[in-house]
Amino acid sequence: MYKKMTEKEKGLAVETVCLTKMYKDKAAVKQLNMSVREGEIYGFIGKNGAGKSTTMKMLCGLAGPTSGEIRLFGKPVSDPVIRRRMGVLIETPGLYPHMTARQNAVLKARCMGLADERSVDEALTLSGLSDVGTKKVKCFSMGMKQRLGVALALLGNPDLLILDEPINGLDPEGIRELRRLVLRLHETGKTILISSHILGELSKISTTYGIIKDGEMIEQIARQALEEKCLDYFQIQVDDVSRALVLIQEAFPKVRTEVSDSRMVRVYGLEEGAGLIQLLVEKQIQVYASGFHRMDLEDYFLSRMEGGKADV
C-alpha cells in the first residue's frame, strides 16, 4: 500500500536553477527557476509560445540547455538512474497505428529493456485501457490515444510524469477521462508536471501552479495560497475616482483599493458595502454601479500573464 509522505518528508522532484535556452539570439526560456515538490500536480501555465514545451524538453533531455542547471530528485539530470524515474509525454505520442495498444506498449517496454510484461499490463490498467488493449490504435479516439501516450510514459513505473499539453485537441469527454487519469496517478503517489494553456482545466487538478510568460517564471504558487489571494472585492463605478479613493481610505483605513479602469474602484477587505455607498452619496459622489465580486482562478492567471512580476 502506498504511504503518503508528510510535507516535511517531501523533497524536490524537479528543480531548475537559472535554466536558459537560446534559439539563435532569441531566449525561449530565460533564467527559469522551477521547483516541483514530490507528490504534487504542478500545473505549468502559459500562453502559446511562452516556453512550456522548451522547458519540458530540457527536463527530459530532448533539448540541451544553453545554461543553467536541472536536478531531478536532487541529482543532476545527466544521471541515467535518475532519468529512469521520469516518464514523459511530449506533444502527441509516437504510436504505431496498425498495432494494438498492448503491442505498442510491449514494443516500447522492450526498447526500454523491460523484460517483465507486468509493467505493460499495469500501465494499461492504470490508464483505463485494459479492455481495449487488443484494439488497433488506428481505431482509437484522440482521447484514447493520449491515454495510451500516458500509459507508455508509465512503463517502468516512474515516480515523475511530465505531460506536455496532454489535453490539446481532446473533446470534453476526452478531457474528463484524462483529468481522472491524472488524479488517479496522483493518488498512487506520482509527481505530475503538466502543462497547458487551458487555464480552467489545470485549475481543476493542480496542487501548485507555475506561471510562465515570455520564457520567464512569473510566479509559483500553491493552490491554497492562490485561493486566499482570490479574495472577494467590492467594486464601485463612480464619477470622481480620485475623491472617492481619498474618502474611502479616510473612512475605512484597513481596506485596500485598486483602480481597475478609469471609473472602477475595487475595494478589498470590506465586509459590507452599504456604509461605503452611503458615505460617497453623502459627499455628492455619483455611484453608477456597485457589487461584490470574487476573482476566479482564470482572472488571476490572466492578470498575471498580462501583467508581469509585480504583485496583483
Ligand SMILES: Nc1ncnc2c1ncn2[C@@H]1O[C@H](COP(=O)(O)OP(=O)(O)OP(=O)(O)O)[C@@H](O)[C@H]1O
Ligand atoms: N526548435 C526551435 N527553433 C527556434 N525557435 C523555437 C524552437 N522551439 C521553440 N522555439 C521558440 O521558442 C519559444 C517558446 O516555444 P515553446 O514551444 O517552448 O512554447 P510553449 O509555451 O510550449 O507554446 P505552445 O503551447 O505553443 O507549444 C517560441 O517563441 C518558439 O517559437
